[in-house]
Amino acid sequence: MPTFQTVRGMRDLLGEEAVAFTFIISKARETASLYGYKEVITPVVEPLELLSAKSGEEIRQRMFIFKDLGERSVALRPEFTASIARLTTTALKNEPKPLRLFSVGSVYRYDEPQRGRYREFWQSNFELMGSSKPEADAEIILLTNSLMQNLGLQGYTFKIGHIGVIRGILSQEGVDEKTQNAVLQRMDKKEYDEAFRLVQSEKARIMLQGLLTLKGSSPQETVEKIGAYVADYPKAKGAAENLNEVLRLVTESGCPVEFVEPAFARGLEYYTGVIFEVYIHELDIALGGGGRYDKLIEVFGGDPTPAVGCAHGIDRIALALQTQKTALATKQEKKVAVLPITEALRVEALKIAQQFRAAGVTVEFEVMGRKMAKALEDADKRKMDYAVIVGERELKEGAVVVKDLASREQSTVPIQKLLEKIKS
Numbered sequence: 060m061p062t063f064q065t066v067r068g069m070r071d072l073l074g075e076e077a078v079a080f081t082f083i084i085s086k087a088r089e090t091a092s093l094y095g096y097k098e099v100i101t102p103v104v105e106p107l108e109l110l111s112a113k114s115g116e117e118i119r120q121r122m123f124i125f126k127d128l129g130e131r132s133v134a135l136r137p138e139f140t141a142s143i144a145r146l147t148t149t150a151l152k153n154e155p156k157p158l159r160l161f162s163v164g165s166v167y168r169y170d171e172p173q174r175g176r177y178r179e180f181w182q183s184n185f186e187l188m189g190s191s192k193p194e195a196d197a198e199i200i201l202l203t204n205s206l207m208q209n210l211g212l213q214g215y216t217f218k219i220g221h222i223g224v225i226r227g228i229l230s231q232e233g234v235d236e237k238t239q240n241a242v243l244q245r246m247d248k249k250e251y252d253e254a255f256r257l258v259q260s261e262k263a264r265i266m267l268q269g270l271l272t273l274k275g276s277s278p279q280e281t282v283e284k285i286g287a288y289v290a291d292y293p294k295a296k297g298a299a300e301n302l303n304e305v306l307r308l309v310t311e312s313g314c315p316v317e318f319v320e321p322a323f324a325r326g327l328e329y330y331t332g333v334i335f336e337v338y339i340h341e342l343d344i345a346l347g348g349g350g351r352y353d354k355l356i357e358v359f360g361g362d363p364t365p366a367v368g369c370a371h372g373i374d375r376i377a378l379a380l381q382t383q384k385t386a387l388a389t390k391q392e393k394k395v396a397v398l399p400i401t402e403a404l405r406v407e408a409l410k411i412a413q414q415f416r417a418a419g420v421t422v423e424f425e426v427m428g429r430k431m432a433k434a435l436e437d438a439d440k441r442k443m444d445y446a447v448i449v450g451e452r453e454l455k456e457g458a459v460v461v462k463d464l465a466s467r468e469q470s471t472v473p474i475q476k477l478l479e480k481i482k483s
Contacts, residue, residue, distance in 0.1 A: 068170070068178025079377040080181065082387045083210065084163055087183035087371065090206045091161035094198070096185055098161045101142035107132040110141050112358050113329040117244050121169040123178075135167035139184035140329070140355070140368055147188055148361035156189025156364075163373075174378070175344045181373035185349075188356070191365035193301060196333045196351055197308035199369050203337055203347055204314040206371060211385045212339060215346070217309075217316045219278070219335040220323025221302040222350065224285060225267065226331075227295025232263035242267075246324040266292075270321040281319040282306055288321075298332070305333050329355045332367070341382045347371035393445065393481055394421045396438035400431060400450045408449040411459065411474065418478050439464055445481055 065071060072080055091098060104127075111119045114137060123135040136142060139162050151158060163183045170176055185202055187195050200217065207215045222243070229239045238257055245254035251271065258264045266289075273288060275281035282303045289295035302319070310316055325334050325348065332351030339346065349369025356364035380387070395415055399408035408424070415422045423441060425434050431448070438446050448460040453471055461480060462469035472480045 066178075068172045070177060070179070076377065078389070079380060079387065080373055082389055083373050083376050083380075084181075084183065086209045087163055087206060087373075088161070090202060090209060091183075091185065093205065094159065094185075094202050096159040096161035098163075099143070099146060100164070101136075101139065101146065101162060103136055103165065103167075104133050105136055105142055105145075107134045109145055109359070110134050110136060112141065113327070113355055114138070114141065115240065115244060115326050115328040117247075117326050118168065123167045123169060137168045138166055138327070138370060139164075139182065140186065140327075140352070140370075141359075143184070143186045143188075143368070144355050144359050144361070144366075147356055147364065147366075148359045152361070157195070158186070158188040160186045160188070175342065175372075175375045177374060182370045183373060184368065184370045186366060186368035188364055188366040190367075191353065193304040193308060193333075195365075195367050196305045197312070199349055199367050200305070200309045200335055201312055201314055203335075203349075203369055203371065204309075207337060207346075210376060210380065211388060212346075212376075212379055213383055213385075215315070215337055215339045215379075216318070217314060217335055217337050218318040218320055218323065219302070219306060219309075219316055219333065220320045221298045221333050222324065222330045223298025223301070223332055224270070224289060224295045224321065225324065227292050227298055228266045228270075228289065229258070229263055230294060231292050232258075232260040232266075234258060234260060234263055240328045243324040243328075244326060246322060247326045251322075267322065273321040275319075278306060278310070278316050278319040279303070281321065285319075285321050302333060325350060327352075329358075335369075339379050339383065342375070342379060344375055345372070346375045346379055392419075392421055394423070394441075394443045395481060396423050396425065396434070396441070396443040396446045398425045398431060398434045398438070398446055398448050400448065402428070404449050404451060404454065407454055411447060411449060411477070415478070415481070418482075420478070420481060435462070435464075447477070447481075 107124055118137050122137050127133050143160055165179050165181050167179055169178055187199055226239055242254045242257050255264045255267060273284050275284050286296055286299035329352040330350045331353045334350030336345040336348035351367040353365040397408050397412040399405050412422045412424045435446055443464055446462040446464060453459050458471050458473045460469055461472045
């Protein structure tokens with residue numbers, strides 16, 4: 060018989076990896092609750108037309124696309140925002156604004172697998188729809204800051220920019236939107252020479268090249284330099300002013316912004332305003348990011364709706380936690396093995412196991428029919444805290460034997476005091 064492996068770029072999550080993922084997702088859900096975001100669950104498979112509408116050429120080329128049995132073109136979602144935009148124009152169309160929506164799950168891109176990058180990966184996603192105010196941009200960044208704090212990550216920092224600066228320059232110099240998208244795709248990958256070759260306007264090229272060299276002694280000073288540099292470009296100047304306002308809101312609220320990058324671009328075509336990413340110094344990959352997208356809802360037939368959102372890479376955050384050797388702040392619940400001495404005592408032992416479970420105690424019941432010495436050895440290997448041994452003599456007295464597997468001490472405990480003993 061053949062031995063099957065996972066498909067390239069996919070992986071199994073076992074043991075500590077699975078625990079880390081569960082921990083990160085639980086913290087994302089906690090953060091969503093703290094900020095008033097309601098969870099929605101959307102399909103993994105969506106119409107190709109929906110997912111390709113404004114995702115960007117880079118992502119369109121890397122989608123898992125296929126025909127279903129009805130000959131419809133569909134794809135595995137490469138990110139969440141298109142699905143959320145669809146919801147906003149349909150089921151949630153008449154809901155009061157702003158909409159605060161949270162989702163979590165797997166997404167798919169046919170990238171070359173490498174450290175921190177897989178073809179199936181997990182994201183937590185937050186979208187705030189209905190507000191064009193800088194407070195909304197600030198909320199999404201501050202939310203990300205809260206999540207990083209709650210996860211226990213150390214020394215993380217934010218990079219922030221505004222896509223409107225680049226688009227403002229290119230639009231005023233007559234560069235069409237398709238070319239702008241291609242330029243931004245290449246700038247996102249730091250392929251600046253190739254990006255600039257796509258721009259026929261010499262003045263636009265010079266302006267973009269100049270953006271790369273702008274740097275102040277602080278994020279605020281960098282934003283001021285951007286504003287002065289693009290003074291002759293009203294839309295770009297307005298973008299710089301908007302960036303300055305968002306930056307002030309987040310930094311004065313205690314969010315660590317280390318870089319303002321004048322030529323910052325992200326790979327998705329739908330961004331229209333502030334964009335950001337979050338990093339730790341030990342890794343050169345973003346743990347999450349997002350930005351403003353004010354025109355996407357219209358693309359899907361909805362009313363003009365300003366929106367801002369972000370996604371956090373759960374695989375990458377798990378790698379960051381591992382890299383920093385962060386202890387996961389999970390509840391250390393007591394775990395109990397319930398072991399009947401003989402088969403005749405299985406019913407009574409199961410009753411005790413069910414009582415524990417009803418009280419929220421984790422129980423592993425002996426289902427292998429092993430002798431007591433082997434069953435205790437197995438409980439040790441499984442890192443159980445206690446073994447509850449159900450014997451005939453003790454049962455006649457309404458009691459069981461409780462063995463502390465760490466100290467090796469054991470005692471006879473009345474069944475009515477069993478829960479008290481274990482929980483204490």
